[in-house]
Amino acid sequence: MKARGVIAQARAETTLGLRRGESLVVTIGIPVGVLLFFGKVQTVSVVGDPLTFLVPGVLALAVMSSAMVSLGIATGFDRRYGVLKRLGSTPLTRSGLLAAKTLYVLAIETIQLSVLIGVALLLGWRAGGGIPLAFLFLLIGTIAFAGLGLLLAGTLRAEANLALANGLYLALLFLGGMAYPLRRLPSAVRSFAELLPAAALAESVRGALHSPMDVPVKSVVVLVVWAILLPVLAAKLFRWEE
């Protein structure tokens, strides 16, 4: 009975997600665009095949876009429209709603990763190994970014949340070592960027896909800390009514 409600809610969330054109641009359009553009146009020189560098970056970007931007903005407007309040008087519990939103993010990510990996394979990308480990890091990244998305959604007005989530997406794309290597950044900016969850996720996935031996421990630690800190903050500070 309870599972039926959670699944119905997850399906409604996914239906809404797929109906929001602007959300699809952010979750599918931009990551695919980054992959095609930087994969085909050699704007930044990287050592070896640019795809080896780019694919882990766009996978991290995809996770950031669905877990933080798409989930966060949708939840912010759920709060604005009183949807969260109304659901609060139904038998769907808060943990049920959280489970439904988790399933929604996983559903969108499945679509994203299928499309991105498909495009990458067509472009000639081959994984170096460590695929299960890469997926584990993407999952931890999902937890961190969902925490961030919900933290913003549950504390800001819907419009401020919309602007900030999109702004963070852009900033973290630039500071995340996703489209070009972090070493291109000035060293002060780089040291700062390395402490942010975006670069930590991209570097962890990149290391794993290169070889499980090459995983950068510092990036993994940074990622895990964010994945604990952000959901805890979100749970503490989330306000159900705007």
Place this chain on the structure above:
Amino acid sequence: MPEPLTSAIRVRGLKKQYGSRNAVNGIDLEIGVGEVFGILGPNGAGKTTTVEILEGYRKPDSGTVEVLGLDPWGQGDALKPRIGVMLQSGGLSPGLKPLETLRLYAAFYQSPDEPKRLLDLVGLNDSAQTPIRRLSGGQYQRLSLALALIGRPELLFLDEPTAGMDPRARATTWEIIQALSEQGVTIVLTTHNLAEAETLCGRIAIIDKGSVVAEGSPGELTGAVIRSELVFTSTPGLDTETLQRSLGVRAEMCRETTSGTYVVEAPTSTELVRAVVNFLHEVNAPLFSLATGQATLEDVFLQLTEETP
């Protein structure tokens, strides 16, 4: 009024403070199973806080609250399958469609009502596939009502259910509420529409400044608070002393409230009306209008909630 055999809602000494403000300051309520109970009061009186505590949205500071025998804050998981809630505004995803939303909510309950039947009941058949963002205010409210009914609730909370509805939709909604009441559903109705309260509610509590200031059936409230009166209009400046003597009532019962409008506070009867007409005939004054009758709930409401600044 006999005590209800079983209580759907029992509240004793309920208090809730926001900062230093007492939103609810010691409310007692007893609502019987199957009653339609109205909660009235000016904005900021504590109605919404009280109802939201009953619905399990807020934790009371002190006092005891029992809803269907359960504590709405501590036992919400057991209570929520048995209640239906219609919020005053909002609550629905603008991107979903009415039928989708009803089917979604149906999945939350053990033995839900039929989504299409409810759409039909509230007259939204033609809008089943219209995105909610394109519904009118009245259509949105009707969908909210249908959603409140989807779980076949024993207890229904309706907050301003007919706000924004056209007269036909309002009449339909009143019929739905009356039919639910006949089926034994307990209904707690918050409203600003006093005619609505008078039409639908068996009993009413008027809340002001966090306390219940009056409680009873609409008849008891209007009968107890203001006596019967007769109002007529004529030329301004008639001699109310002569009027009072020819009517045989005490002086303070007879006054010109505004220029040309006269109020006689006395039990109305055909004799009283005849006496008024005789008086006007004798002083050769015209009669523009004459009305008799008890105070309305609106008079009661205004008198009770206006007195203290």
